[in-house]
Amino acid sequence: xxxxxxxxxxxxxxxxxxxxxxxxxxxxxxxxxxxxxxxxxxxxxxxxxxxxxxxxxxxxxxxxxxxxxxxxxxxxxxxxxxxxxxxxxxxxxxxxxxxxxxxxxxxxxxxxxxxxxxxxxxxxxxxxxxxxxxxxxxxxxxxxxxxxxxxxxxxxxxxxxxxxxxxxxxxxxxxxxxxxxxxxxxxxxxxxxxxxxxxxxxxxxxxxxxxxxxxxxxxxxxxxxxxxxxxxxxxxxxxxxxxxxxxxxxxxxxxxxxxxxxxxxxxxxxxxxxxxxxxxxxxxxxxxxxxxxxxxxxxxxxxxxxxxxxxxxxxxxxxxxxxxxxxxxxxxxxxxxxxxxxxxxxxxxxxxxxxxxxxxxxxxxxxxxxxxx
Amino acid sequence: xxxxxxxxxxxxxxxxxxxxxxxxxxxxxxxxxxxxxxxxxxxxxxxxxxxxxxxxxxxxxxxxxxxxxxxxxxxxxxxxxxxxxxxxxxxxxxxxxxxxxxxxxxxxxxxxxxxxxxxxxxxxxxxxxxxxxxxxxxxxxxxxxxxxxxxxxxxxxxxxxxxxxxxxxxxxxxxxxxxxxxxxxxxxxxxxxxxxxxxxxxxxxxxxxxxxxxxxxxxxxxxxxxxxxxxxxxxxxxxxxxxxxxxxxxxxxxxxxxxxxxxxxxxxxxxxxxxxxxxxxxxxxxxxxxxxxxxxxxxxxxxxxxxxxxxxxxxxxxxxxxxxxxxxxxxxxxxxxxxxxxxxxxxxxxxxxxxxxxxxxxxxxxxxxxxxx
Numbered sequence: 001x002x003x004x005x006x007x008x009x010x011x012x013x014x015x016x017x018x019x020x021x022x023x024x025x026x027x028x029x030x031x032x033x034x035x036x037x038x039x040x041x042x043x044x045x046x047x048x049x050x051x052x053x054x055x056x057x058x059x060x061x062x063x064x065x066x067x068x069x070x071x072x073x074x075x076x077x078x079x080x081x082x083x084x085x086x087x088x089x090x091x092x093x094x095x096x097x098x099x100x101x102x103x104x105x106x107x108x109x110x111x112x113x114x115x116x117x118x119x120x121x122x123x124x125x126x127x128x129x130x131x132x133x134x135x136x137x138x139x140x141x142x143x144x145x146x147x148x149x150x151x152x153x154x155x156x157x158x159x160x161x162x163x164x165x166x167x168x169x170x171x172x173x174x175x176x177x178x179x180x181x182x183x184x185x186x187x188x189x190x191x192x193x194x195x196x197x198x199x200x201x202x203x204x205x206x207x208x209x210x211x212x213x214x215x216x217x218x219x220x221x222x223x224x225x226x227x228x229x230x231x232x233x234x235x236x237x238x239x240x241x242x243x244x245x246x247x248x249x250x251x252x253x254x255x256x257x258x259x260x261x262x263x264x265x266x267x268x269x270x271x272x273x274x275x276x277x278x279x280x281x282x283x284x285x286x287x288x289x290x291x292x293x294x295x296x297x298x299x300x301x302x303x304x305x306x307x308x309x310x311x312x313x314x315x316x317x318x319x320x321x322x323x324x325x326x327x328x329x330x331x332x333x334x335x336x337x338x339x340x341x342x343x344x345x346x347x348x349x350x351x352x353x354x355x356x357x358x359x360x361x362x363x364x365x366x367x368x369x370x371x372x373x
Numbered sequence: 374x375x376x377x378x379x380x381x382x383x384x385x386x387x388x389x390x391x392x393x394x395x396x397x398x399x400x401x402x403x404x405x406x407x408x409x410x411x412x413x414x415x416x417x418x419x420x421x422x423x424x425x426x427x428x429x430x431x432x433x434x435x436x437x438x439x440x441x442x443x444x445x446x447x448x449x450x451x452x453x454x455x456x457x458x459x460x461x462x463x464x465x466x467x468x469x470x471x472x473x474x475x476x477x478x479x480x481x482x483x484x485x486x487x488x489x490x491x492x493x494x495x496x497x498x499x500x501x502x503x504x505x506x507x508x509x510x511x512x513x514x515x516x517x518x519x520x521x522x523x524x525x526x527x528x529x530x531x532x533x534x535x536x537x538x539x540x541x542x543x544x545x546x547x548x549x550x551x552x553x554x555x556x557x558x559x560x561x562x563x564x565x566x567x568x569x570x571x572x573x574x575x576x577x578x579x580x581x582x583x584x585x586x587x588x589x590x591x592x593x594x595x596x597x598x599x600x601x602x603x604x605x606x607x608x609x610x611x612x613x614x615x616x617x618x619x620x621x622x623x624x625x626x627x628x629x630x631x632x633x634x635x636x637x638x639x640x641x642x643x644x645x646x647x648x649x650x651x652x653x654x655x656x657x658x659x660x661x662x663x664x665x666x667x668x669x670x671x672x673x674x675x676x677x678x679x680x681x682x683x684x685x686x687x688x689x690x691x692x693x694x695x696x697x698x699x700x701x702x703x704x705x706x707x708x709x710x711x712x713x714x715x716x717x718x719x720x721x722x723x724x725x726x727x728x729x730x731x732x733x734x735x736x737x738x739x740x741x742x743x744x745x746x
Binding site: 019021022023025026027029030031033034036037038040041043044046048053058060062063064065067069070071072073075076078079114116117119120121123127128130131133136137139140141143144147148150151152153154155156157158159160161162163164165166167170171172174176178180 | 392394395396398399400402403404406407409410411413414416417419421426431433435436437438440442443444445446448449451452487489490492493494496500501503504506509510512513514516517520521523524525526527528529530531532533534535536537538539540543544545547548549551553
């Protein structure tokens, strides 16, 4: 079953220019080669947590605790910031910095890790990128502020000028993040996930940093481009550039409250299909959906996507999914809200086929829907 | 005092297109903001090793051991691989993969860390980059092989297609690396460096991955471009593409042999001025220089650089400097050789002005030479 619509006006993610058929064979070869290196850890007296292969962060057992690490890319969201800067004169790079850190931190925490150190990777198309003091300062300040929110130390990083590799006037942004899982019982690679668990969805702030290829492509269809209003007083560009929510304050607060995460999914590039991430055969029954941010409603409408296509591509208001014991569900929502992040108990895990059933919208995603990419 | 030559035919690093005057204000602002985040570690019961700020890798005290992390960029060496592929049909990306890992690993080990996990950051200009199966396979195989040499686990990574940010047909390569310093006595941030210590220089394999802007610029002056012979049977392009030596087998073997590194310097972008990296006021007296790889001799000659300019820009045969107790010097050389890496006892640390004195070449670099870049 494919997630593609048959409506000829529909703009799908694939049509927006990312061809996974070309990337996937490399990914498979790389994953195979990477898995074959795990044995090296034994030379140092350590071992990998095998279940973390294929999860969002890689985990190594170093004895007293687990070590988790990751590198993540912002993607193409900075291109929207550049377009909007040209239109409004405003620098959006403080938000872009937060987006970049969020890509790394929100993935790292899915395995139960406390993020400790972030490293910055800012590869510009030329030295002159850094010569725009306002923009550079916004990037630095936003990066620092996001580190403050996540209580993570900014260790350092790289600021290469890569003329000939990165396009002139552009910047390739990424972040690496290292954390520890301590106590080791915080490890969350899905062993504890079981029928009866509650699914708590944490609100997103908008598109976050996934689906931007589609969102940028859509601009061609809009009467006023990025300045087209999503709701009165809010332009499409401004709405897209809402910084990604940082979820580590929630996962840290949960740990402090003694609530165990049975599993997590950072809802990114595959929309709600990410709820199928866990390898087990389980059904995820959704009985309540969160409010959809105006910019995502707007994209769905202008890209002529049906609900199925929209929920299979975009986060539709749910940026992060927490799977917890049913008894902990309401307290999990309260703890998230105390951190300033809206949350709902959206549904439950059930025995049954591997599928997500979004009852209020009459959508079903099966196992093959996530395999597709 | 500047490192620039007054010979009008000389090609300097700055002339090759990297303008540090534009990057440096951002770097300073970023370093200041980063330093201000260190306090967050206390929320998790940890603290930074302050002396690691400004060193090649960032170090955190996590109790039973230290944690070190880094992200590093390959730079522009892949552009040479692309040019040579067009000329010879050969894929050089296995070597390029090793270069990228070396950039991260060789920096991480300077603080005394054992590299444990490498993450790959491969950002291509479009999905089609990954469609060249021979090249993609070479990248994967080279990456795996370098991990094998360093006994490091390849955790995973990112393979984004970033059309509009990375140039079409190009790839932006970087690696993050996480390691631990265990036992904690292995921490090497320079506290132990003292007059009387020996300076051991480990051989480089060629230009490594620094100075490539200059090396690429130089091609315009060569009769046969990248195919100009450096020595009979070895083209300039092939010589440039010799993969960077991985030094972690040496530092690990030294630790096993009980030899303490008082300090290390990975000799990269500033040539032998990197010997001045340590913050103390000390004199580094060099009495023997290693053999210069033919490609570096060739660059020096064709860029019309005097020895001073060449040694201030390129590694000139010394890829990594180890500062050890004089009594350990000969054994350090033997251990490096046992790992297949040439090494010499090149000189000693003395009380005195902050300077490098290369006696055989009558060169002196003072403190201001490293500030200048």
